[in-house]
Amino acid sequence: MLIGHTYMIHVNREKALHLATHFEVRVCTSDFEGWKVMGQEVTDALPLAHESVYELRRLRRWPRWQDYTKITLLGLQAEIADFRPDIVLVENEPWSLLRWQTRWASWWAAPKAKFAEFTWENVTRQGIKGALIKLIYQAAAATGGQVICGNKAAKELCVAAGFPENESKVAAQLGICMETHPLASEAEKASWRVDLGWPPNSKILGFCGRFVEEKGLTELLEATQSLRREHPELRLVMVGD
Numbered sequence: 001m002l003i004g005h006t007y008m009i010h011v012n013r014e015k016a017l018h019l020a021t022h023f024e025v026r027v028c029t030s031d032f033e034g035w036k037v038m039g040q041e042v043t044d045a046l047p048l049a050h051e052s053v054y055e056l057r058r059l060r061r062w063p064r065w066q067d068y069t070k071i072t073l074l075g076l077q078a079e080i081a082d083f084r085p086d087i088v089l090v091e092n093e094p095w096s097l098l099r100w101q102t103r104w105a106s107w108w109a110a111p112k113a114k115f116a117e118f119t120w121e122n123v124t125r126q127g128i129k130g131a132l133i134k135l136i137y138q139a140a141a142a143t144g145g146q147v148i149c150g151n152k153a154a155k156e157l158c159v160a161a162g163f164p165e166n167e168s169k170v171a172a173q174l175g176i177c178m179e180t181h182p183l184a185s186e187a188e189k190a191s192w193r194v195d196l197g198w199p200p201n202s203k204i205l206g207f208c209g210r211f212v213e214e215k216g217l218t219e220l221l222e223a224t225q226s227l228r229r230e231h232p233e234l235r236l237v238m239v240g241d
Contacts, residue, residue: 001083003028003076003102004091004118005068008035008058009044012174016054025054026083030061030073039241055083069096076101081109089148091118091173094140094158095133103143115145118173122153123214137161148173196235204235211240 002019006012007029016025032042046056059073069092080088088110090102099117106115117140125133141162148169149155159165184192190200198204205224209215217238224236 001026001028001080001085001088002091003073003089003098005030005061005071005098006091006173007056008032008042010047010050011177011180013050013054013056014177015174017050020054023087026057026079026085027054028057028059028073028076028079030068030071031058034064069093069098072097072101077105077109080105080113083110085110085113087114087116089116089118093119093121094144094147094161095136099140116148117144117146118148118150119154119158120150120173122151122157124157134161196237198235199233202233202235203231204237206237206239208239211238 002016002025007016007027008031013027016027019025032044035042050056057079059075059079061071062074063071088102088106090099092098094117102117103115106113124130137157138161141158144163146167146169147155147158147163148171149158150171150173152170155168155170158168193200193202193204205220207215207217207220211217221236224234228234
């Protein structure tokens with residue numbers, strides 16, 4: 001069973017499509033009513049290639065006004081009890097409500113199932129909030145199983161909190177389908193540079209994500225400015241909310 005808001009969109013459920021060649025798979029994700037990404041309403045349909053390959057459950061999220069780390073999925077325990085999974089993988093931070101809802105629901109509804117979680121978080125938080133999250137990480141380590149980390153720094157946080165190092169893996173959450181996201185041709189690259197008013201031979205660094213300090217944007221700007229002293233053709237494109 002895969003659990004997480006990421007799977008609202010079928011592109012992200014390609015993982016389920018491939019896992020289904022080895023397992024029976026049920027995906028539990030949140031409904032997308034009223035959910036926006038980069039200001040756009042989220043919509044999704046189940047492609048023909050996915051139908052009957054795995055089971056998809058869209059569960060009503062609560063509270064509806066909170067973001068993805070502060071929601072629970074109504075009816076999740078009933079889904080686990082009905083499916084009786086051998087493996088439960090929840091994809092959210094160790095301190096998120098959904099992680100803890102899934103952990104408790106697994107204990108009650110599928111006590112023999114192996115439990116795993118995925119986390120991207122690689123920031124050590126400071127102050128009272130940091131101390132509280134550190135305790136929650138330690139509680140997650142004491143009640144968890146295997147943890148899959150999206151990067152090396154995330155694994156270091158988990159191991160420091162008590163997750164066994166041999167049960168802590170580093171692997172990307174999702175991949176990129178080169179058929180639906182092909183590399184741009186040289187002609188397309190040159191056209192985009194002209195549209196932006198830049199020389200066709202400009203070298204471009206790209207960032208796409210939230211405009212927050214934790215993403216390292218200050219360091220990215222400083223690095224770009226430093227490199228431009230010897231490489232004036234370098235440009236930086238930033239896309240965010």
